[in-house]
Amino acid sequence: MALAAGARFVQKMSTTRAFARVAPHVIPALDRGVHRLTRGKVLLSAQLLPGVILTSTGARSGLPRRTPLACMPEGDGGSWLLVGSNFGRTGHPAWTHNLLAHPGASISWKGRDIPVTAHLLTGEDRAAAWRALLGFWPPYATYQSRVAREIRLFRITMTC
Numbered sequence: 001m002a003l004a005a006g007a008r009f010v011q012k013m014s015t016t017r018a019f020a021r022v023a024p025h026v027i028p029a030l031d032r033g034v035h036r037l038t039r040g041k042v043l044l045s046a047q048l049l050p051g052v053i054l055t056s057t058g059a060r061s062g063l064p065r066r067t068p069l070a071c072m073p074e075g076d077g078g079s080w081l082l083v084g085s086n087f088g089r090t091g092h093p094a095w096t097h098n099l100l101a102h103p104g105a106s107i108s109w110k111g112r113d114i115p116v117t118a119h120l121l122t123g124e125d126r127a128a129a130w131r132a133l134l135g136f137w138p139p140y141a142t143y144q145s146r147v148a149r150e151i152r153l154f155r156i157t158m159t160c
Contacts, residue, residue: 032068049137052080053108054156056118059094059101067095072136074155080107081129082118084152088143096152107156116156129153 032053049070058065072081084096099105099118106115121129130153133140144151 032066050080052082054082054095054105055107056095056098056105057102059097065095065098067093069095070137072133078158080109080116080156081133082154082156083133083140084154085140085143086151088146090147090149092149092152096154099154104159105156115159117159118154118156121153121155125155126153129155 052071054067056065084093086093103118
């Protein structure tokens, strides 16, 4: 019961504007540091939501970019949904631009490095994914309500 109450508290807190201002600067830095110290086995934020470290190619720089992200694993075990919510801030997060320019990427998932291909979801595919994501993490609805842009959703799938 405490876990459910704790999860509700975190969901409520994550919808505040203060969280949107502070979290983008604090959470990724903590995640990258802990991930590095544990050799890819632990992400702090994954204690609440599943998470990956996405390594994409910079859209402009062409350099590798590592970004800790919450994700929603899909049932088959070979795909994940990524949400470009940017904590409900106005602009699209940089990693979404990178995936649009270079859909080939990799993720660190539970200590394994996995090559993936990203697909921007549109139309009914996006609508179905959005419904599933709102059931998974309801604060995404608050993030969308704060911004005029449509939050980008990506399905990443394992490549051989």
